[in-house]
Amino acid sequence: MKVEVLFFASFKEQLDCSRLSIDLASGDHVSELCELLSQRGPEWLELFGNPANMVKVSVNQEMAEFNKKLNEGDEVAFFPPVTGG
Amino acid sequence: MKVSSQSKFYDAISISDVALDMDELIKEAHANNGESGAVVTFTGAVRVSDEEQGLTGMTLEHYPGMTESQLASILEEAEERWRLTRMLVSHRVGYLAPGDPIVFVATAGLHRKEAFEAAEFIMDYLKKKATFWKKEHYGDRTQWVEAKESDEQAAARWER
Numbered sequence: 001m002k003v004e005v006l007f008f009a010s011f012k013e014q015l016d017c018s019r020l021s022i023d024l025a026s027g028d029h030v031s032e033l034c035e036l037l038s039q040r041g042p043e044w045l046e047l048f049g050n051p052a053n054m055v056k057v058s059v060n061q062e063m064a065e066f067n068k069k070l071n072e073g074d075e076v077a078f079f080p081p082v083t084g085g
Numbered sequence: 086m087k088v089s090s091q092s093k094f095y096d097a098i099s100i101s102d103v104a105l106d107m108d109e110l111i112k113e114a115h116a117n118n119g120e121s122g123a124v125v126t127f128t129g130a131v132r133v134s135d136e137e138q139g140l141t142g143m144t145l146e147h148y149p150g151m152t153e154s155q156l157a158s159i160l161e162e163a164e165e166r167w168r169l170t171r172m173l174v175s176h177r178v179g180y181l182a183p184g185d186p187i188v189f190v191a192t193a194g195l196h197r198k199e200a201f202e203a204a205e206f207i208m209d210y211l212k213k214k215a216t217f218w219k220k221e222h223y224g225d226r227t228q229w230v231e232a233k234e235s236d237e238q239a240a241a242r243w244e245r
Binding site for chain 1: 129145146147148150151154176187188208211212213214215216217218219220229230231232233
């Protein structure tokens with residue numbers, strides 16, 4: 001199954017990437033997506049090798065946890081803690 | 086926390102890459118046929134204190150779609166908690182200079198207590214939850230702003 005992956009703010013700059021389409025196995029979770037992303041290079045490994053609380057994730061524009069199960073066509077976004085206002 | 090795109094609060098929210106029209110926002114916040122006994126407005130602006138010495142500007146980024154939905158959710162929650170007659174939230178994205186308004190919040194209610202509390206609640210939740218990110222400019226050097234523990238605590242006091 002395919003998911004759309006977005007990156008914002010410092011992540012977008014660090015990875016030099018704002019958007020990716022990724023193929024996952026059916027039934028995969030956010031955590032498996034992170035594992036796949038971590039293999040794309042050193043900057044990726046740094047962010048997704050051990051995505052602790054400095055990596056926030058949303059699925060279909062709602063905040064989510066790393067154990068969230070993904071579905072075909074989901075929009076998954078990764079970003080740092082928010083700093084608006 | 087997802088809000089349908091029909092949320093009546095979408096009209097009360099704006100995210101804009103051009104300067105906030107403060108005159109228009111103040112006017113809109115104070116439109117009143119007697120239903121509001123109190124109007125509170127808050128404006129957050131780009132600060133250059135000792136901590137930001139040399140700051141020349143700031144860039145704000147958001148997550149189009151998600152951010153609007155989060156702001157609508159925050160307003161829906163404010164409406165559940167207080168009796169309010171009007172709410173407005175306007176937030177800048179793009180490049181801002183020192184002193185430029187970043188965010189404007191207005192709340193109107195029967196009495197000042199609910200209007201004050203709701204305005205604080207909206208700002209605390211916006212800072213903690215809404216997908217905006219700030220990057221500071223110091224001449225050619227840039228630096229992403231890190232989330233503050235004090236903002237976490239400010240939002241936590243409204244949890245129930």
